[in-house]
Amino acid sequence: MSKTGIxxxxxxxxxxxxxxxxxxxxxxxxxxxxxxxxxxRVEDIHALKGVSASIEQGExxxxxxxxxxxxxxxxxxxxxxxxISAGNSEIRGTVRALFDISLGFEPDATGRxxxxxxxxxxxxxxxxxxxxxxEIVDFADLGDFIDYPIKTYSAGMQVRLxxxxxxxxxxxxxxxxxxxxxxDASFIAKAKRRIMKLVDEAEIMMLASHxxxxxxxxxxxxxxFDHGRIVFDGPTDEATDYYLExxxxxx
Amino acid sequence: xxxxxxxxxxxxxxxxxxxxxxxRSRFRRSYFxxxxxxxQPLGLTVLISLVFSRLFNxxxxxxxxxxxxxxxxxxYITATTVxxxxxxxxxxxxxxQTRHPLAxxxxxxxxxxxxxxxxxxxxxxxxxxxxxxxxxxxxxxxAPTIFPLIAMIAWPLATIMAYIGVRFRDLPNALALIxxxxxxxxxxxxMDTMFRNGGLGFLLDYNPIYHLLQIVRAPVLQGEWPTxxxxxxxxxxxxxxxxxxxxxGKRSEKNVIFYL
Numbered sequence: 001m002s003k004t005g006i007x008x009x010x011x012x013x014x015x016x017x018x019x020x021x022x023x024x025x026x027x028x029x030x031x032x033x034x035x036x037x038x039x040x041r042v043e044d045i046h047a048l049k050g051v052s053a054s055i056e057q058g059e060x061x062x063x064x065x066x067x068x069x070x071x072x073x074x075x076x077x078x079x080x081x082x083x084i085s086a087g088n089s090e091i092r093g094t095v096r097a098l099f100d101i102s103l104g105f106e107p108d109a110t111g112r113x114x115x116x117x118x119x120x121x122x123x124x125x126x127x128x129x130x131x132x133x134x135e136i137v138d139f140a141d142l143g144d145f146i147d148y149p150i151k152t153y154s155a156g157m158q159v160r161l162x163x164x165x166x167x168x169x170x171x172x173x174x175x176x177x178x179x180x181x182x183x184d185a186s187f188i189a190k191a192k193r194r195i196m197k198l199v200d201e202a203e204i205m206m207l208a209s210h211x212x213x214x215x216x217x218x219x220x221x222x223x224x225f226d227h228g229r230i231v232f233d234g235p236t237d238e239a240t241d242y243y244l245e246x247x248x249x250x251x
Numbered sequence: 252x253x254x255x256x257x258x259x260x261x262x263x264x265x266x267x268x269x270x271x272x273x274x275r276s277r278f279r280r281s282y283f284x285x286x287x288x289x290x291q292p293l294g295l296t297v298l299i300s301l302v303f304s305r306l307f308n309x310x311x312x313x314x315x316x317x318x319x320x321x322x323x324x325x326x327y328i329t330a331t332t333v334x335x336x337x338x339x340x341x342x343x344x345x346x347x348q349t350r351h352p353l354a355x356x357x358x359x360x361x362x363x364x365x366x367x368x369x370x371x372x373x374x375x376x377x378x379x380x381x382x383x384x385x386x387x388x389x390x391x392x393x394a395p396t397i398f399p400l401i402a403m404i405a406w407p408l409a410t411i412m413a414y415i416g417v418r419f420r421d422l423p424n425a426l427a428l429i430x431x432x433x434x435x436x437x438x439x440x441x442m443d444t445m446f447r448n449g450g451l452g453f454l455l456d457y458n459p460i461y462h463l464l465q466i467v468r469a470p471v472l473q474g475e476w477p478t479x480x481x482x483x484x485x486x487x488x489x490x491x492x493x494x495x496x497x498x499x500g501k502r503s504e505k506n507v508i509f510y511l
Contacts, residue, residue, distance in 0.1 A: 015509055016506060016509050079350070080350045081347065081348075081350060081508060082508060083505035083506060097348075099348065100347075100348060106272060108275075108276070108279065109272075116268075117268055117272070120262075120264045120265040120268045121265055121345065121349060122349070123261070123262055123265065123349075123351075124264075125264055126264060
């Protein structure tokens with residue numbers, strides 16, 4: 001097996017409009033009956049339009065663009081969640097994505113049990129999870145609460161635990177949608193260090209962010225997205241300048 | 252398809268956990284807990300057999316286990332089918348986040364149901380052992396084969412329902428009607444002799460539900476082995492459903508995420 005890499009050639013991605021048009025048999029039949037009457041057409045959303053990029057081992061890539069430009073769609077496509085409608089995509093290596101970390105807690109189970117459950121969701125075996133459990137407990141730093149049911153946790157504590165679990169194991173390809181800031185000030189500093197460790201360990205890292213200072217400090221290369229297209233691909237400094245210029249702000 | 256099944260096996264810890272957590276939440280904070288899995292069908296059986304044994308002039312001790320076996324199997328089929336129709340919709344948070352084979356979200360219902368069903372079967376076994384010890388024999392070895400058979404039928408069936416249910420949210424409502432219809436033409440509560448005497452024997456002979464029920468009823472209620480025809484019908488049904496589910500999955504598994 002060859003080394004980690006991402007190769008995309010003229011990739012298109014459509015969100016099928018059927019999904020939000022005809023939700024029921026009734027509206028399907030209704031639209032047949034009224035077919036001669038003019039009505040609003042809902043088109044498929046063309047979210048990625050002919051995206052090509054090649055990312056090699058060791059690269060740290062930033063994704064820049066306004067809201068809805070296609071950054072998150074791009075990341076989810078690389079993660080294999082969204083199917084592409086045309087083009088070629090070749091992704092080699094295990095993908096680890098941190099998109100929505102606050103998912104799948106069982107409120108009646110204890111923090112410790114939830115660590116196991118979340119690990120199983122990510123595809124680990126109970127044995128693997130036991131070996132990293134202590135490290136996660138230490139990092140979340142919830143004291144005795146770790147053995148209490150999740151429903152007794154404050155919102156901040158839940159986020160801390162979720163973060164500690166999600167970032168305990170990395171992968172060849174790390175995908176981040178905004179660096180996650182969680183909890184109080186001291187925890188945010190700790191969280192940043194932990195993310196950086198994951199970033200260092202990953203073969204390839206992609207980060208979608210609006211925070212240029214973070215992008216410049218981590219990413220050597222950046223892709224600028226606009227309406228589903230990559231309009232700039234190059235060093236991050238130039239990419240941010242290009243982006244600011246297109247939206248009419250001084251660099 | 253083998254690749255697909257091996258992917259399902261790879262994440263076995265995850266769907267096993269989902270099943271167990273469904274079980275836990277179903278009986279959480281209830282005084283009788285898992286005992287409800289026995290008491291529910293048993294209570295229903297007592298009520299129905301009191302009425303039906305009078306109506307149809309059947310001796311109650313004999314008729315009750317017939318109904319109980321019907322309830323246990325039928326409950327399993329409806330629970331997995333209706334649960335299957337909602338399976339993808341309920342698992343949307345997982346589906347949007349990870350790329351596991353989608354069939355694990357219907358397998359979850361299938362496994363939970365199997366556990367509830369095996370607990371409920373204890374009541375049936377106890378009843379027959381108490382009242383008809385004469386039925387006990389080697390043929391009883393055939394009875395447990397209902398578990399793999401029913402799972403092989405229910406899993407693809409639930410998966411088909413999940414694919415349709417995610418596209419047409421009308422399905423759960425429609426299913427209530429369809430299942431009621433299927434119940435009427437199947438010997439779930441009504442004795443098979445009633446079908447035969449009424450000239451409706453074809454409703455049994457060409458009905459997979461009848462053949463599935465015979466896998467338990469023949470040994471436990473009559474002390475006989477199920478016939479090869481019974482097994483052939485069950486396996487053929489499972490194979491046909493599996494084929495449809497595999498085709499559906501091949502066509503639309505990737506697009507399910509857009510419908511959630």
